[in-house]
Amino acid sequence: MESDDNHKVAGFVSKGKRKDLLPVAAGKFLPHRPPMLFVERLLEREGDRAVAETTLPTVGIAVCAGKLLPEYFIELIAQTAALANGFDLFCEGQAPNDGMLVGIDGFTTTDIARPGRLVRVETDKTFSFGPINVISGTIWDGELQLACGVIKVWENVD
Numbered sequence: 634m635e636s637d638d639n640h641k642v643a644g645f646v647s648k649g650k651r652k653d654l655l656p657v658a659a660g661k662f663l664p665h666r667p668p669m670l671f672v673e674r675l676l677e678r679e680g681d682r683a684v685a686e687t688t689l690p691t692v693g694i695a696v697c698a699g700k701l702l703p704e705y706f707i708e709l710i711a712q713t714a715a716l717a718n719g720f721d722l723f724c725e726g727q728a729p730n731d732g733m734l735v736g737i738d739g740f741t742t743t744d745i746a747r748p749g750r751l752v753r754v755e756t757d758k759t760f761s762f763g764p765i766n767v768i769s770g771t772i773w774d775g776e777l778q779l780a781c782g783v784i785k786v787w788e789n790v791d
Contacts, residue, residue, distance in 0.1 A: 655676060655677065655678065659685065662719030663716055665712065670712075671712055672716055673688065675716050683755070684756075688749065689751075706746075706780035711768075713755075714758070740780070741782060743778070743779055745777065746779045757769045765787055766785070766786050768783065768785075770783070
């Protein structure tokens with residue numbers, strides 16, 4: 634498997650995760666396709682933490698009157714969590730699981746996101762109970778926080 638971007642980072646195997654494969658294109662591990670594929674690539678994966686990046690769209694379903702919809706940021710965090718999960722399963726030689734967003738808690742966004750900017754999405758799985766995972770996420774434009782919140786996702790582990 635190769636990154637579509639020809640980016641390679643010398644890495645090592647840690648807890649079954651292949652860091653030497655990172656960064657990797659999101660489309661390799663997510664079922665989403667444009668226009669719903671919002672995350673571009675997974676940059677880091679360590680323990681329960683993942684970091685992805687994407688370019689904020691200037692047009693399309695996530696943009697209204699030149700501004701990004703708040704729902705877009707929620708989906709960025711959800712897709713980053715799914716991307717991390719798909720990458721982990723690939724590294725363990727398993728097929729990806731189905732899943733879905735089932736809850737949102739304490740989500741805040743700012744009105745300062747600028748379409749066209751490259752942003753970083755950081756997630757951390759903070760709690761798991763059976764098929765439910767709680768994910769804390771933050772979206773950054775450099776050192777400027779654009780959005781943060783907690784999502785709950787269901788994963789079909791059968």
